[in-house]
Amino acid sequence: MAEPQNSPKDLRQAPVQGGLPSALGSTTSGAIAVAAESTTATRMSAPPSFDVADFPVPHGREEEWRFTPLERLKGLHDGSAAAGGADLKIDILAPDEVTHELVDRSDPRVGKAGKSVDRVAAAAFSAFEKASVITVPKEAVLADPIRIAVHGQGGTTFAHQVIEVGAFAEAVVVIDHTGDAVLAANVEYHLGDGAKLTVVSVQDWDDTAVHAGQHTALVGRDATFKSVVVTFGGDLVRLNPRVQYQGPGGEAELYGLYFTDNGQHQEHRLFVDHEAPNCRSNVAYKGALQGQDAHAVWIGDVLIRAAATGTDTYELNRNLVLTDGARVDSVPNLEIETGEIVGAGHASATGRFEDEQLFYLMARGIPAEEARRLVVRGFFAELVQQIGLPDVEERLIAKIEAELEASVA
Amino acid sequence: MATLEIHDLHVSVEAEGGPREILRGVDLTVKQGETHAIMGPNGSGKSTLAYSLAGHPKYTVTGGTVTLDGEDVLEMSVDERARAGVFLAMQYPVEVPGVSVSNFLRTSATAVRGEAPKLRTWVKEVKEAMERLSIDPSFAERNVNEGFSGGEKKRHEILQLELLRPSIAILDETDSGLDVDALRIVSEGVNRVRETGEVGTLLITHYTRILRYIKPDHVHVFANGRIAESGGAELADKLENEGYEAYVKGGASE
Numbered sequence: 036m037a038e039p040q041n042s043p044k045d046l047r048q049a050p051v052q053g054g055l056p057s058a059l060g061s062t063t064s065g066a067i068a069v070a071a072e073s074t075t076a077t078r079m080s081a082p083p084s085f086d087v088a089d090f091p092v093p094h095g096r097e098e099e100w101r102f103t104p105l106e107r108l109k110g111l112h113d114g115s116a117a118a119g120g121a122d123l124k125i126d127i128l129a130p131d132e133v134t135h136e137l138v139d140r141s142d143p144r145v146g147k148a149g150k151s152v153d154r155v156a157a158a159a160f161s162a163f164e165k166a167s168v169i170t171v172p173k174e175a176v177l178a179d180p181i182r183i184a185v186h187g188q189g190g191t192t193f194a195h196q197v198i199e200v201g202a203f204a205e206a207v208v209v210i211d212h213t214g215d216a217v218l219a220a221n222v223e224y225h226l227g228d229g230a231k232l233t234v235v236s237v238q239d240w241d242d243t244a245v246h247a248g249q250h251t252a253l254v255g256r257d258a259t260f261k262s263v264v265v266t267f268g269g270d271l272v273r274l275n276p277r278v279q280y281q282g283p284g285g286e287a288e289l290y291g292l293y294f295t296d297n298g299q300h301q302e303h304r305l306f307v308d309h310e311a312p313n314c315r316s317n318v319a320y321k322g323a324l325q326g327q328d329a330h331a332v333w334i335g336d337v338l339i340r341a342a343a344t345g346t347d348t349y350e351l352n353r354n355l356v357l358t359d360g361a362r363v364d365s366v367p368n369l370e371i372e373t374g375e376i377v378g379a380g381h382a383s384a385t386g387r388f389e390d391e392q393l394f395y396l397m398a399r400g401i402p403a404e405e406a407r408r409l410v411v412r413g414f415f416a417e418l419v420q421q422i423g424l425p426d427v428e429e430r431l432i433a434k435i436e437a438e439l440e441a442s443v444a
Numbered sequence: 445m446a447t448l449e450i451h452d453l454h455v456s457v458e459a460e461g462g463p464r465e466i467l468r469g470v471d472l473t474v475k476q477g478e479t480h481a482i483m484g485p486n487g488s489g490k491s492t493l494a495y496s497l498a499g500h501p502k503y504t505v506t507g508g509t510v511t512l513d514g515e516d517v518l519e520m521s522v523d524e525r526a527r528a529g530v531f532l533a534m535q536y537p538v539e540v541p542g543v544s545v546s547n548f549l550r551t552s553a554t555a556v557r558g559e560a561p562k563l564r565t566w567v568k569e570v571k572e573a574m575e576r577l578s579i580d581p582s583f584a585e586r587n588v589n590e591g592f593s594g595g596e597k598k599r600h601e602i603l604q605l606e607l608l609r610p611s612i613a614i615l616d617e618t619d620s621g622l623d624v625d626a627l628r629i630v631s632e633g634v635n636r637v638r639e640t641g642e643v644g645t646l647l648i649t650h651y652t653r654i655l656r657y658i659k660p661d662h663v664h665v666f667a668n669g670r671i672a673e674s675g676g677a678e679l680a681d682k683l684e685n686e687g688y689e690a691y692v693k694g695g696a697s698e
């Protein structure tokens with residue numbers, strides 16, 4: 036990327052790249068703060084805590100809630116949601132060397148990745164009964180992915196999941212959410228030194244589901260975390276994917292894809308906390324939107340702390356608005372406390388589906404629907420190729436096609 | 445034998461302050477095997493004619509007819525026109541991110557030919573056509589027009605012309621912005637297609653330079669949204685010497 040920088044005053048130059056201006060039906064308000072008043076910490080309405088009582092009930096104007104339709108959270112935010120109704124059906128398929136336990140919140144592994152950053156995450160932490168802990172022993176290299184199928188059957192659930200990958204172990208985890216549920220669930224990924232973990236989390240809920248949660252990765256020294264968040268379904272999905280580095284040399288690649296339809300609210304609020312030196316992060320989220328009141332929100336906060344010299348980070352969010360009536364809010368924020376970094380940049384852009392592209396393809400004989408498919412597939416292609424799991428990739432492509440079919444019909 | 449007949453064509457665009465008429469009664473007949481040069485100053489409506497024939501949604505036909513072998517072209521959608529044999533090489537080809545040239549070419553050839561070309565012969569066909577146009581083989585894996593230079597875009601348009609074999613080819617300022625080498629390569633491509641005798645060509649240009657490489661049977665001067673004068677190749681010589689002044693005075697469309 037760019038040259039190492041030596042003093043903070045240089046930051047406004049070489050390695051920092053700003054976002055693009057916004058388009059119709061969207062907001063893109065990026066910021067690169069070198070010594071700003073608005074910081075990741077000041078934008079939170081309460082300090083992180085495991086106790087729901089430490090958070091005031093949000094009224095909707097708080098920075099972290101201002102895009103979310105609170106009335107559709109089914110009471111997850113104000114204490115009125117109670118666990119009950121038909122249980123989630125959870126099936127875990129894992130190679131033999133992997134262990135699975137149910138533990139209490141007093142277990143030291145629970146909460147190790149950090150406290151809850153908003154009231155819903157804290158509500159989940161305060162209310163779950165047993166936490167599920169999946170462990171990949173150190174140096175184990177799994178031949179097959181761990182598959183966690185979460186199927187909602189209409190009830191309300193608070194849950195906590197820990198996935199621990201020992202030092203130098205390598206694992207792939209696919210978490211699949213389907214059905215109908217109200218779910219507040221936090222997930223922790225603990226990566227030991229030199230571990231490699233790829234997580235694919237698919238939110239393929241029915242259109243009635245509500246799903247909120249904090250997904251935090253604790254990345255060990257020289258460990259590699261790759262996350263692919265795929266959100267297609269739900270009435271409201273609000274996820275906080277977060278990364279903390281425990282030592283130097285860690286890498287995080289955070290990819291996301293969403294396809295937001297009629298009336299859906301899909302919100303991804305990322306935070307990458309560079310507190311250790313010589314770590315890398317790369318964020319790329321892409322979304323397509325169609326239909327009345329489809330609303331996608333993407334927040335990308337990257338904090339480079341004073342100790343995090345040698346950091347290399349880039350974040351990107353692109354949105355493709357296929358029809359009128361959809362709305363995107365895209366907010367990248369880069370906060371930099373040291374000038375001695377390798378590179379830092381962000382880009383955010385929201386564009387309408389390009390009629391000129393459609394015309395060009397059709398002028399070559401390609402029918403309209405097929406031309407739309409080509410363009411949207413093309414938009415997602417580079418991200419889909421990053422997943423590296425053929426069955427997930429195929430399912431994604433099929434899903435994208437199905438979403439497009441639905442829109443044409 | 446394919447014949448494109450344009451009769452009294454009127455076309456408007458939506459502009460600030462309401463619709464604005466750009467084409468004001470175009471009459472033109474192009475037969476398979478013929479080459480018609482359409483020459484005119486900037487803003488005279490040449491691209492509007494090209495886009496209207498291809499069916500671009502921005503242009504509204506307010507009067508007149510366009511038929512291809514008696515079939516009503518104006519009734520057809522953009523893709524139907526292309527499959528019926530109308531090809532437009534665009535003045536400003538569009539970038540399509542994430543769609544590779546090879547995927548694009550095969551998808552369009554499949555659509556236009558009505559069946560997927562046999563993979564083996566297709567790969568060879570594309571490779572040879574690219575070689576003839578001095579297009580590097582690596583372009584097959586690049587995204588359509590993304591990061592192409594002006595000259596590369598134009599060669600890519602002519603590559604499509606060669607592969608799709610239309611009965612009517614409309615080339616909108618394919619020569620603009622090309623250096624002499626690229627102009628020669630592109631002209632040779634157009635001539636190869638013309639020599640089959642199976643295409644009627646509408647060569648839209650601002651300059652006479654390309655007519656040294658591509659010899660038209662007919663030359664039309666386009667001004668103020670219609671054909672102001674028609675003649676043979678000698679009319680191009682007259683334009684070369686005298687310019688467009690005689691045609692634009694008194695009726696500029698601006």
Ligand SMILES: Nc1ncnc2c1ncn2[C@@H]1O[C@H](COP(=O)(O)OP(=O)(O)O)[C@@H](O)[C@H]1O
Nearest residue numbers: 457458459466485486487488489490491492502
């Ligand atoms: N979409 C449009 N909106 C408004 N004016 C247009 C549009 N397209 C073309 N025009 C106008 O129509 C006239 C003819 O344009 P064009 O067909 O591009 O000319 P040429 O190709 O001969 O240079 C110009 O005055 C141009 O500004």
Ligand SMILES: [Mg+2]
Nearest residue numbers: 490491535617
């Ligand atoms: Mg033009």
